[in-house]
Amino acid sequence: MKNGHECYIIAAGDFHGLVQEPDDSDYIIAADAGYRICCEHNIIPDLVLGDFDSMGEMPEHPNVMELPVEKDDTDTMFAIKLGLERGYRNFFLYGCLGGSRSDHTMANLQSLLFIAKHGGRGWIYGENCVWTLIRNSSVRLEGRGDVAVFCPDGRAEGVCLRGLKYELEDAVITSDFPLGVSNSMKAPEAEIEVGNGALLIMYGSEIGEKD
Secondary structure, three states, X not given: OXXXXXXXXXXXXXXXXXXXXXXXXXXXXXXXXXXXXXXXXXXXXOEEEEOOOOOOOOOOOOOEEEOOOOOOOOHHHHHHHHHHHOOOOXXXXXXXXXXXXXXXXXXXXXXXXXXXXXXXXXXXXXXXXXXXXXXXXXXXEEOOOEEEEEOOOOEEEEEEEEOEOOOEEEEEEEOOOOOEEEEEXXXXXXXXXXXXXXXEEEEEOOOEEEO
């Protein structure tokens, strides 16, 4: 999954450690109180941005971008847009689930579709799970554990689930019926494919993506 030149975004939700370590070619953005998480876990961000309503104060960092409180973008979405503008296409998002704001969890899951529609791919890391989204493409998984597949964008056509307990072939799923919930790996490897549309995918942390 990691191939260099990734954008890491650390937000203020629940944090369970980095799954992969950033290197010098990666760009790390702390969104608002995500900076506190960075400080607690010895993560050095390249940029700290936000309106700092969660922080309650301006952070002491050499590269700070202060945003207005009243704006259309969440701090995390602003960080994503900034990463896209700087040419990053792989986004590893931490602290984007849980916390005290369930509305931000929903907003962060929606941001995966925004990233995909702008030519990128995002992964949100939670406790024992990973959320990602594919659009007009496929992903191969390996390992054992739970998998769930949702349509977040109206209608997804040509959906194939292979190697899972509940399989589909050239199916249509829609955003008003959660057909893909509570699935799991049946074979050592599985494939999830969508011909036209988007699929929001959750898999357990013991499952990995196969190149």
